[in-house]
Amino acid sequence: MTQGVWGELVGQERAVAVLQRAVNGGRHAMTHSWLFVGPPGSGRSNAARAFAAALQCPRGGCGQCNDCRTSRSGAHPDVTLLRTEQLSIGVDEVRTLVGRANVSPVGGRYQVVVVEDADRITERGADALLKALEEPAPRTVWLLCAPSADDVIVTIRSRCRELRLVTPDDDAVTNLLIHRDGISPALASHCARVAQGHIGRARMLARSDAARIRRREVLTLPSRLRTLTDCLTAAENLVKSSADEATQATQDLDARELVELQQALGIGTRGAKPRNAQAAIRDMEEQQKMRAKRMQRDALDRVLTELTGYFRDVLAMQSAPDTPLINQDLADEIQPLARRSTGEQTIRALDAILGARTALEGNVAPLLAMEALMVGIAQATRG
Numbered sequence: 001m002t003q004g005v006w007g008e009l010v011g012q013e014r015a016v017a018v019l020q021r022a023v024n025g026g027r028h029a030m031t032h033s034w035l036f037v038g039p040p041g042s043g044r045s046n047a048a049r050a051f052a053a054a055l056q057c058p059r060g061g062c063g064q065c066n067d068c069r070t071s072r073s074g075a076h077p078d079v080t081l082l083r084t085e086q087l088s089i090g091v092d093e094v095r096t097l098v099g100r101a102n103v104s105p106v107g108g109r110y111q112v113v114v115v116e117d118a119d120r121i122t123e124r125g126a127d128a129l130l131k132a133l134e135e136p137a138p139r140t141v142w143l144l145c146a147p148s149a150d151d152v153i154v155t156i157r158s159r160c161r162e163l164r165l166v167t168p169d170d171d172a173v174t175n176l177l178i179h180r181d182g183i184s185p186a187l188a189s190h191c192a193r194v195a196q197g198h199i200g201r202a203r204m205l206a207r208s209d210a211a212r213i214r215r216r217e218v219l220t221l222p223s224r225l226r227t228l229t230d231c232l233t234a235a236e237n238l239v240k241s242s243a244d245e246a247t248q249a250t251q252d253l254d255a256r257e258l259v260e261l262q263q264a265l266g267i268g269t270r271g272a273k274p275r276n277a278q279a280a281i282r283d284m285e286e287q288q289k290m291r292a293k294r295m296q297r298d299a300l301d302r303v304l305t306e307l308t309g310y311f312r313d314v315l316a317m318q319s320a321p322d323t324p325l326i327n328q329d330l331a332d333e334i335q336p337l338a339r340r341s342t343g344e345q346t347i348r349a350l351d352a353i354l355g356a357r358t359a360l361e362g363n364v365a366p367l368l369a370m371e372a373l374m375v376g377i378a379q380a381t382r383g
Contacts, residue, residue, distance in 0.1 A: 004063040005050040005072065009043055010176050010199065011168025018163060019047070023054045023061065031161045033133050033142040035118070037149050038165030041198025045083070045116040047165060048143040052079045052112040055141060067107070078105040083116040094125040098132045101140045111140045118144035119151035126153040133159040167197035177206050194326055196309060201302070214241070216330075218306045222349070223333055225378035235370035242299035242366070246292045254288045297360055300370070304357050307377075308350065314338045315346045337381060345380045352376025 006016045021029040034051070036044040053071035054061030056078060062068055070076035080100050082093070097113055105111040115121070121129065133142060133156065142160070146152045149162055170192045176199065177188035183206045194215070195202035204211050218238075225231055261284055267277055309326045316323040317338035325331055338346075356373035360366065 005053045005057070005061040005068055007063065008176065008180065009047055009050060009165075010172040012043065012047065012165050015047060015163055015165050019051045019054065020060070023051070032136040032140060033160040034144065035149060035152065035157055035160035035162045036143065036145045036165065037147065037162060039167050039197070040147065041195070041200055041202075042165040042167055043199055044145045044165050045114075047163070048114045048116070048145050049081070051143060052076075052114055052141075055110045055112055056107065071112075078107050078109065078111050080113045081116070082114065084120060089115070089117065089121045089125050091122065091124040091128050094121065094128040098128060101132055101142070102137050104137075105139050109139070111137065112143065113140070114143045114145070116145045118156070119146040121153065121156070123153065126156050130155055130159070168199065169197070173197065173199055173202050177202060181206065183207075190329065193328070194309070196305075196326060198305075215306055218303050219310050219327060219330055220333065221374070222307075222310065222337065222377055222381055225374055225381070228375070231374035231378050232371055235367060235374045238300065238303055238370050239296075239366045242296045242303070243292075245299045246295035249295055250288065250292050257284060257288070296366065300360060300366060301357070304353050304373075307353050310334070311346055311349045311353070314341070315343060315350070318343045318346060341381055348380035349377050352380060 006020075009016055018029075022031075034048075036048050038044045049072045050061065053063075053068040056067040056071050056076060057065055058067070059065070067076065071079045074081040080097065082089070082097060084093075097115070101111055101113045103111060132140075136142070144152065144156070144160060149157045170189070173192035173195065174185070174188045177183040177192065178185055181188075181203060183191070187206055188202075191202045191205040195205060205215065221234055225234060258281070261280065310330070313325045313327050313330075313334050314337055316325065317334060318341075325334065327334065352373055355376065356369045359369040359372070
C-alpha cells in the first residue's frame, strides 16, 4: 500500500503517480487548476486533500508532519477546504474563495483551495471563478472535485487538468477496512462487496449494526410488495426514515450554528436586539432546511443504489448464473424472484429505479418519487 498522505487512496495507483510527479516538479507535471473526477466512493476529495498536503509538505507528503496533518484537516493557513452541505455553491461563497486564493501563502509554498463539490457551483459562481482560473496568482492551486467532468460548467472544466479516479476493487477496500479500521476479515470482505467499491459506504456498514439492519430492510422490500397498500406504506416508511436520518445528522449542528450566530450578532447581551438580526436568523434557518433536504436526498439515493445492486443480482442469476452476487447474503431471496420473473421484468424494475433517481434530481417530492418506484417494482416483479 502507498504510504504517507497517499495511503488511503486505495486502487488509485495511476492517479497517485500523476500527483506525485506534480509534487516533485516534473516537467509539465504541475498546473494551477485540477479537476478530480470519479464515481461516488472513489475518494476524489481525499485525493485532493492528500495532494494539498503533499504540496505543503517539505518531504512531498510524508503524512506525519504538521503541514500534512493540518492540510488534510483544514487547519493549515495556506489550505482552504470548501465542502458544502447545501444544494449549491453561490456567487458570494466563490468570491470569498477567490479573495482567499489571491493571498500570498504564509509558508511560502502554495496557496491551495479545495472545492469538494464543484458540480454544485452555480452559473454566477462559475463566472466569479473563471477569472481566477484564467489569471491565477503565481503560487495558487485550485483543486476542484466532481463526480464527472460533465457535471461541471464547461467554462470551468475547460480550464482545469482532469484527473480520473476509478472504483477500487473489493480486495483493496477489504484490506483498507482491516488495516485502517480494525474490522474482522469476514465482515470487511462482506461490506466491501456490498458497498460496490464505495469506501465510505463500506466503512459505515462495517462499523454500524444499524446501517446493516437498514440495508437488509431495504433489500427485502421487493419480496414484500404485493398490494398497492404495501407499495404506499413502503414508500412512506422510506421517506420518513430518510428524513429522520437527516434530522439526526443535523440537529446538533443546527443548534450550535444558531448559538454561534446569536453570539456573533450580540443577541441576549444586555437585552440587545440588533437590527436585521431576525433576517440573519431566517436566512440561516433556510440554509439549514436546504442542508437537511440534501441529506434526505442522499439517504434516498443510497436506497436506490442498494436496490440497483439487488436487481443486478436478479438479472445476473437469470442470464449468467455463474456470476458472483453482490448481495450473496440474500441469495435465498434473490433466487426465487429470479425464477418466477423474466429478464425483461427485471430490466423494467431497474428502469423504475433510474426513473426515481431522475425524479429526485428534478426536485420531485420524495414521497411521490418513492411511491412511483415501489409501484413500478411491484408491477415489474409480479408481472
